[in-house]
Amino acid sequence: QSVLTQPPSVSGAPGQRVTISCTGSSSNIGAGYDVHWYQQLPGTAPKLLIYGNSNRPSGVPDRFSGSKSGTSASLAITGLQAEDEADYYCQSYDSSLSEIFGTGTKVTVL
Amino acid sequence: QVQLQESGPGLVKPSQTLSLTCTVSGGSISSGGYYWSWIRQHPGKGLEWIGYIYYSGSTYYNPSLKSRVTISVDTSKNQFSLKLSSVTAADTAVYYCARADGVDTAMYFDYWGQGTLVTVSS
Numbered sequence: 001q002s003v004l005t006q007p008p009s010v011s012g013a014p015g016q017r018v019t020i021s022c023t024g025s026s027s028n029i030g031a032g033y034d035v036h037w038y039q040q041l042p043g044t045a046p047k048l049l050i051y052g053n054s055n056r057p058s059g060v061p062d063r064f065s066g067s068k069s070g071t072s073a074s075l076a077i078t079g080l081q082a083e084d085e086a087d088y089y090c091q092s093y094d095s096s097l098s099e100i101f102g103t104g105t106k107v108t109v110l
Numbered sequence: 111q112v113q114l115q116e117s118g119p120g121l122v123k124p125s126q127t128l129s130l131t132c133t134v135s136g137g138s139i140s141s142g143g144y145y146w147s148w149i150r151q152h153p154g155k156g157l158e159w160i161g162y163i164y165y166s167g168s169t170y171y172n173p174s175l176k177s178r179v180t181i182s183v184d185t186s187k188n189q190f191s192l193k194l195s196s197v198t199a200a201d202t203a204v205y206y207c208a209r210a211d212g213v214d215t216a217m218y219f220d221y222w223g224q225g226t227l228v229t230v231s232s
Binding site: 033036038044045047051052057091097101102104 | 155156157158159170172173174206211212215216217218219220222223224225
């Protein structure tokens, strides 16, 4: 089954900007399917962060932004805060007729 | 505000069928417009989509699990359910129910239950 590849971890100091990549293939992101992003705080359910590549649901700070290009997508967090320490997952659709998730990235605030 | 709550046994024996129910409040499944989903997360691992169902009963399953999965809906109770047959230890995971919004191949999960841990063990 296809997967979306993310870096296992990224870190940054408070106030810095970090980016998380999500690399797919021609059967998912490269086929034009939208990418969505989730934040999972320790011990809690995932929370929708970005939908449709770059749209923020109501209540999500504008420090979070998403983009997509070719077979990859990215989530950027600007003005990193301690409360942003969490796992982040991308999600898209695959031509194998399946929703697929990324491998997940742990963000650490130094 | 839509809320989802999973319920069901936390322990299932190998080869048996895992059964979970998700109760939806704050919104009606039968009003349409959304798909109702099951997603799981193996301990310390990433997320895996299991499948989703529309209020009409139309279902879509993960091809890797399709032979063992049944998702059904009971609009009178505002609930939907998951059955996963012939379970093994590899099915031990936290199971989430979630609402899927969007269209066709651009679905995303905007509301989630808190999740329930199901352990497969004798």
